[in-house]
Every structure is written in structure tokens, then in C-alpha cells.
Amino acid sequence: MPEVSGVRQVLASTDAKDMSVRLVVTQGDHQLVGVVRDGESWRAAAERTAGALSGEPVAVDLSGDVKQFAIEHDRVVSLRAMTRGDLPQVARWRQQPHVQRWWSDEGEPTLEGVTEKYGERIDGTTPTRMWVAEVNGRSVGFVQDYRLSDYPDYALLAPDPEAIGVDYAIGESEWVGRGLGVRILWAWMLKIEHRLPDARCYFAAPDHRNAASLRMLEKLGFERGVWFDEPRSDGAVDTVVGWSLDVSRVLGVATP
Template identity: 30%
Template sequence: MTDYGFRPVTAADLTLLAEWLEQPHVRRWWSEPEEALVSIGEHLRDPLVEPYIVMLDGRDFAFIQVADLDGEDDAALDGQPQGTCGIDQFIGIETLLGKGHGPAFMADFCRKLFKKGKNRVLVDPHPDNIFAIRAYTKAGFQRLGETNTNYGRALLMALDRQENDRL
């Protein structure tokens, strides 16, 4: 079994994240690298968003962040159960794409969130991002439908605590 680790992002990680955000496979689906980096940096002081570096056998290779969505001001998220959070992530090292790491580390991360008491994890990939949708499906996420969020078009997908029991 592959060993994934999650460590909180620190200011020292911003240089690495800047490199990853410039990669074409990341840049295609994330905002402009400079904007994304500023946003991640702001999250270092935001109690509602927790950014992490994902490690593969001790080596930094991906990014994931979790946001508490209880009370989120986005009509597209209305009706979500209490204890809902959202995750965003990317693999920074292109040679590690397509090897099953995305679904595996997301499932591992979601198990940790459920153990902390979260009831639902949402993701909101762009409907054209077939690779992300496939990865989320492999991680156990179910489609809720297309919508327009505060960030644009999205396919809302959810993983609920009871569904996670099979992971």
C-alpha cells in the first residue's frame, strides 16, 4: 500500500507551490498562478480553509486544501448537510499523473475528515475536466449535478460519511 502523508502548508512551501501552479496540467484548471498563490497564502491565516502538502513515501508531490462550507455564501451549495466541507487539490509533479495517486490520496484524506466528524465532502470540478471527474468517481464521489458556483460552472460531486465506510 502506498503511504500518503499530509502536512500543513507553511510560508516556506509557497515557492514549491508557485512552481507547481505554473505547470500546464495544473494551470489549465486553476486560476492564474499568481492569484492562486496569493489565495493559498491567505489561507495560511484563515481558520476556515486548511491547505496541505501531500507526500508520497515522504516526498512532496501534491496539494490539497479543505474548506469548511457550513455557512458558505454560495447559492449553489444551499441544502448541504451540516458538517459539509469542500476539497480542492492537484498533483504538482506531472510524471505522477495517471497512476492512481489522486483517487488514493483523496480517499485517504476524506477518511481523515470523516474521523474528525465531517459528514460530507464536496468537490466542484469544471464539467469539462474529465480527468478530475474520473478521479473523484474512483475515490467514491457521486454526482449531484451541474451548477454555477461563485467560481463558475461546476459539476458538484459528494462523498458522504456512510459511503466512505467502503473505502
């Protein structure tokens, strides 16, 4: 196999008609290059291209002509169900300026306010579910998800009313700007595809000024949709941008 600047290159064989979508899987100093076959999801193509390498490819940047994946062993990102014991930490995260800027409409970021807002979700008595994101076992942020059809007014704004909506925040400021958001949402996507295998679309609607969040969704393969005004509890509105992910194209069909 040829060496290019110390990087091993392997090009998967395919028909010419399948050359339109290419991908790269990186592990350490190895870089395996492949293509997406007709009818194949980007994830499945990455797994096939990775071949005998140890580990599962995760998305790094799916926004370009070449879809970038990586196999990481030193940074394990996972999600677990939030418990009421997490709420003091969630309150602390909500108080951080970089979080509060985009989550101010979720109520006061005090322990009492956070408990009132999220307690029922944790208990499973509302359609919204709460998750804690962990890196190598350390809690660093949270994710919430819901089926849009459970919130009819919101569902009207998405291309698929049965889509799964998602919101997210990195609470620990030292992890902001380190590419962790992509990894957290990729871990969420892998979890939700098995928990709700009938969902064919995931949907997020960050504030139009939140450039980091917009770029993160783009890197995950979400496609930009319409802008719309989302009413706030104080009577004002936030202008947000709808982003949709085609689950079958990016992840494929979940195995029951």
C-alpha cells in the first residue's frame, strides 16, 4: 500500500457512478479513503472502509464533499439518562454565561428552577427526555429530546412532524470549542436510532446567532431549513434556524 506523508491510503473499489460521495476514516497516523456505495449510508460506508481497524468510526465533519470520520480510543463520549441527582450540576451549567445566553427562556437557572423545569422530564411524566453527556466518565453537558408531534405548535415548523427534536449544551466551559459538540450529538444519534427506530428525521432549531451550534449541525450532516420566530415566555421571540437530518442517509436503518 502506498505511503503519502506517512499516512496509509486505501481506496475502496466501486463503480464509477458511486464516486460522488467520498469519505475518509482516520485513526492515528492511518487514513483510509473510501466511497459511499449506491444505497449505503455514510456510517455504513465508514465502517466498511475502516475494515479491520479496531474501533467504531465516529463523525468528525460530514459537511464537505469528503465525509470525515475518525476512530478514537482516548476520548470516549457517551450519554446516560439524567437523574434528579444530576440537577445541582445542571443548575451550575445553566448558570454559565455561554449556556445561559441561549437557554435563558428555560427559566431561572437556580436549583429550584431547574428542578421544577426538568424534574418531571427525568421522572418520565412528560414527552421530553433528558440525558447527561460524559467524556471518559466525566459529566460535561446535557441533551434533551422529544418527538415533535408531542408538541403540535412546534411540529408545524418542521418538515416532518414525527421528527425527533433535540437541544443540547456543553456545560463545562473548558470543553467548549474543542469539537466535543459533534461527538456528543453523534453519541445521541446512535442512542436514539435504537430507542426510536421508526424516526426518519432528527430536527434542531438553534438561534440564528449561535454560529458554533449552526456549524456543529452542519458537520453532523444536518441540512439547513427555514428560519422562524419562536415565542419566548416573556413575550419576545427568538429567530431560530431549522435543521433536519435524514437518518437513512447518514446512519442507515437501525437493526431491531
